[in-house]
Amino acid sequence: MNVLPDLSILPVFMLVFTRCSAFLVASPLFAIPGIPPVVKSGFAFILAVIIYPLAARPGLTAADSLWGYGLMVLSEAAVGLAMGIVCTMVFNALRMAGQMIDLQIGYAMSQMMDPVSGSMNTLLGRFLYFLSLAALLCMDGHHGLIWGLAKSYQVLPLNSAEMSGDVAVFVIRVFADTITMALKVAIPVISVLLMTDIALGVMGRTAPQMNIFMLGFPFKIMLGLVSLAVLLPLMGSILAAVFDRMQKDLILLVKGLS
Template sequence: MQGVLDLAYITVFFLVLIRMASFVASCALFSLPGIPALVKAGLSFILAALVTPLVMPAVTELPQGVWEFALAVLGEAGVGLGLGLVCTLVFNAARMAGQLLDFQIGFAMSAVMDPLSGSMNTLLSRFFFFLTLVLFMNMDGHHALIRALVNSYRLVPLTSAGINGEITLLMIRIFTDTFALAVQICAPVVAVLVITDLAMGLIGKTAPQLNIFQLGFPLKIAAGLSVLAVLLPALTSLFKYMLETLQKDLLLFMKGLA
């Protein structure tokens, strides 16, 4: 009897660990390459060890056989990856806003390979991303993420996750909201830059002897960064709203899986 209980406990622990590890590997907060892999694995193991005693009493049926166990592992990995993808999409709104601003200001030519994201990023995109991370940590968001992950075992019990049309529509809405948030973040600065372009075009028509291309590049940088510095407190409030919507999206995603 004791051996059966131990085997059931180990099975539950392994399934919990799969969901935890998948979330840590895909979430933008925990999946930074600067974090050693051993730290990520240790965090997943510790969280699984703490959560398993809470999950164990609610488990009524465990997978029987190799195929059922393999399907259960794939299901738990899918739940963890889905939760991490929702978090990453929300964080990418700040990065996309920075890339749009860099393109308008002229910083797009300074794009370099960012080892943290593994992609080509520009100056303001990295600035916005790290600003979002700082605000997220300041709002105790990392603890909120862990609480949401623990609650996922109550809303989506082990081996019970399923995909339906609501999940597809929810992911499409989150994806579109990501672009909408990115446009809202950069819209004021882009508006000023468009006015600056129009003004330089008028100057070029009235004074053809001026080199507008040479004059416009530093002028757009100065105008864009000045407006960004003035609007940064308001943008910070928008970032906080973006992070608050993350918790709502995670809750809706878990209810959809259930």
Template sequence: MLNLDLITTFFLVFVRMVSFIFACPLYAIPGVPPLVKAGLGFVLAILVTPLVEPAATSFPGGLWGFGLAVVSEVGVGLALGLVCTFFFNVIRIAGQLLDFQIGFAMSAVMDPLSGSMNTLISRFLFFMTLLLYLNVDGHHTLIRALAKSYELVPLTAAGINGEITLLIIRIFTDTFALAVQICAPVVAVLVITDLSMGLIGKTAPQLNIFQLGFPLKIVVGVSTLAMLLPALTSVFKYLFDTLHRDLLLLLKGLA
């Protein structure tokens, strides 16, 4: 005989899992078929369901109540994926600011992974961040956090309040602040380079500063970024720790 409580619990767990997988940049890669992502969510739901407190088969309002419960689980998964998206976009924003200052912005091409126009350094930093995150088992950390979410936010128990709204706004604004901090050293060097080229142009008008400026800024910008790459590992570690902390704060706020 079918256990309706177990089937209902599994379905709600599966909905939250799949929503997170389709929203998190680490798993939501457009090149991966949707069936593979759904299959990953299905396998994770099978593993996690025995650890989750069973959901009741009777919902207030009948079918409408069950529909609201599904929407609630979708919202929790999407909220967790949205926070992950914010932090991975920090690197994209920092790279685009660098490309704009260096002069690579005109080389922007359509990136099928993000579905938007991305520049050279932006894509390079983003892929490097993904590799570092995989190297420190960040994908396992996200799966553990998702499994932990069923303890902090039981099925059908999620709620939205003013604190959650303020938290998401704070995370959104922090992404821009972190992006500016990451690219600030290189941008400062490029600004000094621009000022130096302007002074040279005033003292030696016969030089074509506009023509010399493009290759010089590329050399200076790329060289400065190469020298700063070892130091960026500590920045990435701070970024990952902040991501995990904010995921925990979000789950506590949704409870």
């Protein structure tokens, strides 16, 4: 009796594993450098094992040549990275909103190196980013990401991705929506700080002997943090709508590549 495993499925399984790995590398949760690569690879392997029965359609075979198979691997890696980047853009919008608030509140002068993104980020930018990650886990958004990854194999089967102008337009629209989303989150606090600047300017004109520059720093910080605290209870509904939009954008991207 032959008890050896069927190794003919290995090339197709590696294609599934490639898309899962690329998606996790660029996804918002597993893009954190602090997570060991072994953990990322192990989780990608488990996802590939679970998703393989959905992804392996009848008659699918790997390329006959090494170069052809290499192109298939690159194609699946590109699809996974594109999906992960679209999901990460949502969290970058919240980080951008925090940076806009920091610029007005005065925290932008204390920029520090963020080990998560490997770039310079401000205090409230990091706060809103980690808040969105915590909300993603609390709202089972990570399950939605896994569902989107599994759904992508049905909408966009292995070795069927095609780049078109519609995909480029879609990515530009997602980027524009990211900036719009950041403005919508930051506008309430920025409006309060703008009115504060106007009030301080009027005070500076009416009472020139007052040091408005030194007085404005702690006053704007206090008002900015109070405004953000008032806005936080509404962040749950905002983030729920944002995560729902993220899943829809993920499927729209996959449909555009099919």
